[in-house]
Amino acid sequence: MRAISRIAALLVPLAFLPVAALAQSTADQEAKNRAANIAAWPDAARTLFGQKTAPASMQARAIGSYARGCLAGAEALPVDGPSWQVMRLNRNRNWGHPALIDYLEKLARDVPRITGWAGLLVGDMSQPRGGPMLTGHASHQIGLDADVWLTPMPRGRLDREQRENMSAVNMARSDWRDVDPRHWTPAHTRLIRTVAAEPKVERIFVNPALKVALCREAGADKSWLDKVRPIWGHNYHFHIRLACPAGMASCQGQEPPNFGDGCGAELSGWIERQHKAIFNPPKPRPGPKPKPKPPMSLDALPPECRQVLVSR
Numbered sequence: 001m002r003a004i005s006r007i008a009a010l011l012v013p014l015a016f017l018p019v020a021a022l023a024q025s026t027a028d029q030e031a032k033n034r035a036a037n038i039a040a041w042p043d044a045a046r047t048l049f050g051q052k053t054a055p056a057s058m059q060a061r062a063i064g065s066y067a068r069g070c071l072a073g074a075e076a077l078p079v080d081g082p083s084w085q086v087m088r089l090n091r092n093r094n095w096g097h098p099a100l101i102d103y104l105e106k107l108a109r110d111v112p113r114i115t116g117w118a119g120l121l122v123g124d125m126s127q128p129r130g131g132p133m134l135t136g137h138a139s140h141q142i143g144l145d146a147d148v149w150l151t152p153m154p155r156g157r158l159d160r161e162q163r164e165n166m167s168a169v170n171m172a173r174s175d176w177r178d179v180d181p182r183h184w185t186p187a188h189t190r191l192i193r194t195v196a197a198e199p200k201v202e203r204i205f206v207n208p209a210l211k212v213a214l215c216r217e218a219g220a221d222k223s224w225l226d227k228v229r230p231i232w233g234h235n236y237h238f239h240i241r242l243a244c245p246a247g248m249a250s251c252q253g254q255e256p257p258n259f260g261d262g263c264g265a266e267l268s269g270w271i272e273r274q275h276k277a278i279f280n281p282p283k284p285r286p287g288p289k290p291k292p293k294p295p296m297s298l299d300a301l302p303p304e305c306r307q308v309l310v311s312r
Contacts, residue, residue, distance in 0.1 A: 045298040048309055049131030053092060056129050056311035062097050062142035062244060062251040063130075063304050068296070069252070070305035071130030071143035075101045083119030084108035085153055087163050093124040093133075097143035099245050100125065103200060104146060114194050115187035118155045121168075123147035123237050129308050132296045142251060144242040150188060151236075168236035172209040176278055177271055179213040189217045195240055196224040202254055205231045205239035208270035215263035222261040229262065230270040250304065 049070065060073030074095040079086040084104070086094045096104075108120045126143045127133060139145050151169045158166065171188070173180045192214060195201055206214070208230035218225055231239075244251035259266075298306065 045296045045301060045305075046132035046134050048298065049127055049129055050134040052127065052129045052309070054128050055095060056308045058308065058311050060098050061304075062144055062248060063308065064142055064250070064302040065252040066139040066142055066145060066241065066254075068301060069130060069142040070301060070308045071095070071097060071126055071128075071141070072304075072308050072311070073098075074126065074128055074130065074143055076128075077101050077104055077122060077125065080157065081105060081108055081119070083111055083153070084122055085119070085158055085163070086122050087149065087158075087166070088123065089160060089163055091124065093127055093140070094122065095128045095130075095143065096125045096146065097242075097245065099200070100144055100146060100242055103198070103242060104240075107195065107198075110194070111191065115152070115191050117152035117187065119153040121149035121151055121153050123149055123168075131301070131305065131308075139241075144244070144251075146240045147237045148240060149237045150183075152187075170235050172207055172235040176209050176274055177212065178209055184210075184213055186217065189214055192228065192238060193218070193224055195238075196227045200242050201227060201240060202243040203239075203241040203257070204228045205234050205241070207231070207233065207235040208267060208274050209235065210238070211262070211267055212271065215261070215267065218261075218263075222263060225261040225263060226257040226259065229257075230267060232274070250302070 055074035055076075056072045058072040060075070061071075063070050063072060075098050077084075077086060077094045077096065079089060079094065104120075104122065108122075111117055111119050123146075124136065124140060125146045126140050130141045130143050132141060137145075149168050150171050169183050171179050171184050188210075192204060192206070196204055204227050206228060211225075211228060211230045214225060214228060215222065241254075244253040
């Protein structure tokens with residue numbers, strides 16, 4: 001009986017609290033619990049961001065740098081547009097800063113005129129709140145990166161199974177020194193040249209073999225190729241990276257390209273290193289294998305990213 005009386009005494013004050021105050025108290029406690037859970041996982045940034053299936057209800061901001069940051073107020077690129085289709089839907093990586101969404105939709109609308117294709121197949125962009133990913137990319141963390149397939153969009157609509165399992169076309173020749181003429185067309189060059197001409201675009205990444213073709217097909221004006229940088233992979237798609245939106249102090253961009261068109265010795269070096277890595281890789285050193293690099297910790301990201309994680 002005494003125990004019941006004590007419980008009743010504890011409940012009586014709550015009965016006189018306004019409903020709004022109770023709701024706010026509960027919400028505050030939930031926020032504290034979420035923050036405590038995050039603090040308990042200092043080395044699991046990719047797990048924490050990978051678990052988020054919806055964006056943070058905050059003002060749209062790219063926070064940090066392309067490979068060390070997060071994204072507030074993300075928008076999703078619709079999985080179907082008049083001239084685009086999003087691929088690999090199960091990954092839930094069709095999110096970006098509104099500036100990226102607007103740019104991709106505009107680019108896709110222009111693609112039939114530029115290339116004669118029906119449209120674009122869009123690959124990975126960012127997670128709903130950006131941040132490190134469990135698999136795949138080191139960048140794509142602040143909602144300003146997007147992978148666009150080099151395979152033209154089919155005239156018909158792909159179903160979900162096709163979007164998960166359809167393979168993109170490898171544009172590199174079998175020796176990885178140039179493009180495969182069976183698949184690469186002048187339309188690819190026109191598309192990448194058009195993207196490079198956009199002032200909002202900061203970088204474009206392609207496989208070294210693809211840049212060989214772009215340098216050859218650019219003609220006398222190679223100035224646009226300073227944005228087009230060779231990098232491993234990227235033989236199935238090209239990577240578009242937008243510059244930080246104007247006035248967004250939370251976003252850390254890259255230095256403007258100041259290294260020329262990159263069509264000379266630099267590109268030759270990339271081609272030779274790639275060829276050696278594929279066809280004559282170094283033998284593994286004797287002894288124990290080196291320990292893998294630990295995953296990025298939450299502490300390595302800008303402090304604002306904690307708020308992005310706990311936000312509703």
